[in-house]
Amino acid sequence: MSQELYRLNKYLSDAGVCSRRAADAAIEAGHVIVNGEVAVMGMKVTSDDMVLFNGKPVSNKSKKEVLIAYNKPAGIVCTAEKREKNNIIDHLNYPERIYPIGRLDKDSTGLILLTNQGDLVNKIMRAVNAHEKEYVVTVDKEITADFIKKMANGVYLDELEVTTRKCHIKKLGPNKFNIILTQGLNRQIRRMCQALGYHVRTLKRVRIMNINLGDLKEDTYRDITPSELKKLKKMLEGSKN
Template identity: 55%
Template sequence: MRLNKFIAETGISSRREADGWIEAGRVSVNGVIATLGTQVNDGDTVAVDGKPIGAASSHVYIAMNKPVGITCTTERHVAGNIVDFIKHRERIFPIGRLDKDSDGLILLTNNGDIVNEILRSENNHEKEYRVTVNRAVTPSFITVMSRGVFLTELEERTKPCKLEALGEFSFKITLTQGLNRQIRRMCAAFDYKVVRLQRVRIINVRLGNLKVGAWRDLTPEELRGLLPERKVW
C-alpha cells in the first residue's frame, strides 16, 4: 500500500495532507525518513513526527447539523472547533468546510482516502443551500445569479447554478463548486447581504429534521450514493 493511502486510512489526515507531511520529512517507515511513493507492508512501523501511528480503524461517516459559531477545523487550539464540539469517540475530521457564520449539513469521517473524491470539483457534486437576505429577492436577481457571477476578490467566475425563490427575502441555491464564501460573495456582487445561510443537502445526503448540534451515522444507502463506485464501509 502506498504510504499516503496508509496514513489517510488511519483517519488522521487526507492523502493530500499526508503527501505534505512526507515531503516535509515528517514521516518515517521503520525508522527511515520516507519519500513520496514509499510503500508500506504488513508489519512496517510508520511514524509521524516520531510518533508511531496505528493501522486503520473502522471507518466512520456521519452527518451533523452544525450550529452558527462552530469552526470546521481539526485544530484543537481554535475555540469552538468542530472536533471538540462533537466529541466523537473516533478521530474524525470534516469533509470540506461550512463557514463559521453558516449552519446546516456537514459530513465528517475518519477515512481520509475519500475526501478528495467527494470534493473534486470536476465531479459536479451538488450542494444545496437555503439563503435569507436583507432585501427582496427579484426575478432578475434569480436569473442573473444562476448564470454565474464574476467574483472580483477571487478573480474567478462562478459556474452556472440552480436558484429558486422561496419567499420575499429567501431563495434556494444549488452549487457544484465550493469557492471561499462563494454564496456570500455572489450576493454581495448584487448588493445583497446574507442574513442566514443554511446547507440542507450534500449530493444525496439531506439535513432533514436533524436538530441543531446533533449528528447521526450515514446509512448504507447514503454511502452508496456518495461514492457509488467504491466500497467504503
C-alpha cells in the same frame, strides 16, 4: 508472501488521519516519520511499517468505518486544528478518529459530513466530480428577478478571479432563496451575493449529494444509514480521488 505497498499519502488517508492533500503537506513539512526516518514525497509503505504523524502512531489496519451527518451550529470551525478552540473535532468528541469532509464556514450552519474514510473525502470533495450541495440562504434585501438570473448564470468573483459555474437557484420568499452548487469555492455563496450588492444574513446547508439534513437538530449528529451509504457509493462510482 510479499506485503502490499501503499503510497504514503494514501496510507495516511486510509488510516483516517487526513486527506491526501493534507498528507502531502504534512510530508513536505517533515511531520511524518517512517521507521525512524523523516518521510519523503512519493514513498511507499506497508502495513507493518512504523508510521508516525505529528509524533503519533498511525495504522491503516482494519477499523470501523465511520460516516456521520452533523448539524453544525454557527461558531464551530470545520478544522481538526487543535489551536482553534472551537474546532469541530474537539467539540464533537467522537470516540473514533474522524475529520470533516470539506468545510462549512464559521458563520454558516447545517449539514457537514465527518468520516475516517480518506478516499470518501477525496471523491466527494474534488471539484472536478461536480457533486451537488444544497443551501437555503437569507439576504439583507428583497431578491429580484435579475439577481436570480445572474446567480444562476454564474458570477465573476474578483477576489478569486473566477466565474462561478452555472447553478440551480429558486426564490423562496422576499429575501430567501434555495441554491444548488457543484463547486466549493471559498465562501462562494457569500462572495456571489456580495458581488451583486447583497449581504448574506443566514446560510444553512441542507443537502450533500443524497444525504439530507432533514429534521436533525442543531448541534447533534447521526450515523448515515446503510441505504444512504449504498446510494452514496453508487453515486461516487467513477469519481476521481
